[in-house]
Amino acid sequence: MRPDTIADIDRRIAASSTERSQTRDLVRAGRGELAEDDPTRSAAFDARTAKSLGSPEAVHDTNDFQPAAFLADGAIVRRAVARVLVQAPNESTSASGFLISPDLFITNQHVLHNVSDCRNAVLIFDDEVDHTGKKVPRTLYRLAPDQVALFSDEKVLDYAVVSIGERIEGAATIEELGYCPLGFAPDRHRLGMNVNIIQHPNGMPKTIAIRNNLLTAREDSRLYYETDTEVGTSGSPVHNDQWDVVALHHYGDSAPPGTSASDRSAKTLVNEGIRISAIYDDLKARAATLGPVGQEIVNRALLLWADTSSGGRKLERRPPPSTEPGESARTSYLADSGDTSMATSTQAADTLVIPLEISVRVGRAQTVVPIVANRQAPVQMQTAPARKRLGRMAVVAGGAEGVKLDTNYSNRNGFKSTFVPGVTLDLKAIAKPRKSMIAALEAGETGAASGVLNYQNFSVVMHKKRRFALFTATNIDGPTYVSINRKTGLPAEEPEGETWYRDKRLDDAYIVNQDFYSEWSHLFDRGHLTRRDDPTWGANAVRANKDTFHFTNCTPQHWKFNESIKFWQGIERYVLEKGLVATGKNKKLSVLQGPIFDDNDEWGDDVQIPSAFWKVIVWKGQGGLKAVAMIADQTALFAIERAGGAAPPPSDTPVFVNEYRSTIATIEQKTGLDLSAIRAYDTSAGELPTVGERVVSTPNLPFGIA
Secondary structure, three states, X not given: OOHHHHHHHHHHHHHOHHHHHXXXXXXXXXXXXXXXXXXXXXXXXXXXXXXXXXXXXXXXXXXXXOOOHHHHHHHHHHHHEEEEEEEOOOOEEXXXXXXXXXXXXXXXXXXXXXXXXXXXXXXXXXXXXXXXXXXXXXXXXXXXXXXXXXXXXXXXOOEEEEEEEEEEEOOOXXXXXXXXXXXXXXXXXXXXXXXXXXXXXXXXXXXXXXXXXXXXXXXXXXXXXXXXXXXXXXXXXXXXXXXXXXXXXXXXXXXXXXXXXXXXXXXXXXXXXXXXXXXXXXXXXXXHHOOHHHHHXXXXXXXXXHHHOXXXXXXXXXXXXXXXXXXXXXXXXXXXXXXXXXXXXXXXXXXXXXXXXXOOOOOOOOOOOOOOOOOOOOOOOOOOOXXXXXXXXXXXXXXXXXXXXXXXXXXXXXXXXXXXXXXXXXXXXXXXXXXXXXXXXXXXXXXXXXXXXXXXOEEEEEEOOOOOEEEEEEEEXXXXXXXXXXXXXXXXXXXXXXXXXXXXXXXXXXXXXXXXXXXXXXXXXXXEOOOOOOOOEOOOHHHHHHHOOEHHHEEEEEHHHHHHHHHOOOHHHHHHHHHHHHXXXXXXXXXXXXXXXXXXXXXXXXXXXXXXXXEEEEEEEOOXXXXXXXXXXXXXXXXXXXXXXXXXXXXOOHHXXXXXXXXXXXXXXXXXXXXXXXXXXXXXXXXXXXXOOOOOOOOOOOOOOO
């Protein structure tokens, strides 16, 4: 490693000193879970950890409880790690590395500097001793840099990803060795957790450093951890306790000879690794620079982590459900007209960023080892037992409990139909064409027959067959809009841990609850329909925020929606902050939204997955009443799953998500709802309205509203 690179690393390590010290202190005090300052990551990590322990909750008072499978799983994973021997004309270098797919191997760029080094390298698998102290048979492979050879400079991400070549000695096949796939989900690491490293220090046979190793600090592309490493550990995988790879080890700070034990302990245990999520993103971007074969190899590798975490559960196509009164014979949510205009007209429309908001994922994987022993099919490890069905009220998915839910639903105001002056959005009238599909409330509940569930500043109408909302309706008031602290449930600016609730006014048979989301967390996020920020206004803003965390307001949204979350702009919030509030005009909005189903939907167990989501926003601007309609289609993501993870062609649309401007008439046709009260105010036929400064309508940019 070059001196300038080491100097940069030393500066980063010094800068992380305070954070590392705080993490150590919290862990020593038995409060290690507080070291993580990202509540979304913490909640996701807790959910995944709880699954691995077969427990409804993560264990925080100790970091040393592990399921017995921890040892067996680690034994499987270790075979993907090899010693890298580079025999150049003037020197010989020994380091570590590991398979990330049946085709690709990764180590540091400071180990394999270039294609020439790759051609001079030998990978030695199973370089270890057995339980008797005898060496086991080794298997040697060459690299094949002519297929794929991607390098990131040691000062950047310090990786070398190269194709596996021919076997030159030994009996182990790639299928038997398996691989450790790259991933980027936020449930893979948390500050204060343990890390485990499989390595070849000083050219020794395979060695592991497990337990009593802390992840103490994090940067955008780096993790800092305290564990035993030596020269030769470079290129090793850094694992969590579920044996997911979270970092590529590339540097351990060393102490000069004669350093005291206390100083050495403080100095040598500081290691820097490259975050796997950063490598994942970089490989995804650089795959496009390769030829067709190289692109296919890299893209296939980037999807393996999701495939191997699925526990064998796959979506399936089914015949359309039998029709009932109010259901079209052609499809349950498409009109009999057979109108396919959405498939063509929206392609030419301006692309908008849809304001669907995704909640924290509840652990991407079932408790499986991310390692494959066959090139064709993943090893299906035994998963933790399914959680027992929880009580009717609340389910904690990790994170702070915050303010407790007020279950006296009689005090909820619900959606106000005349909230926007000049128009009446009667929920019963909107739902009338779907009346036979509405889930009635429990006997004795207010408005039981109507099926309207009133919450603070919004309402939900449930579909009794789908067990998801037919639609939700939300009022947003600019002057009293409050930002809720997502950690405590109180007004503030910080993120929040999540607690999701059942609604006692509705029979459980009409709601898809946590059982489904736990079983299918490898594919779906729990996604809000009414965004958590939208109803948080007025004196009861805290209650409104809590109310959005009811399963009645939740739908399964493919996890890849989360990839582009940093590009999304909430249309309602944009209007409030950039338009209506800034100009002093009327500051009231009403928002309708819901899922879309059709004959081509996928099924997960007995749950039909929405193919798309729609949203209509209504307001009164300077020029009078206006409305805008949007649809976000996620079927392309399911096509990727069915194709075995083949990546789609490059697109200007962020990360596989189709985001379209639509029309109110199209949404009526696709949902069977009656939106005639606002049909005349649809802005889709003309130029996008503006407010204040002109906002040009381009892909991935919000539009102005007047």
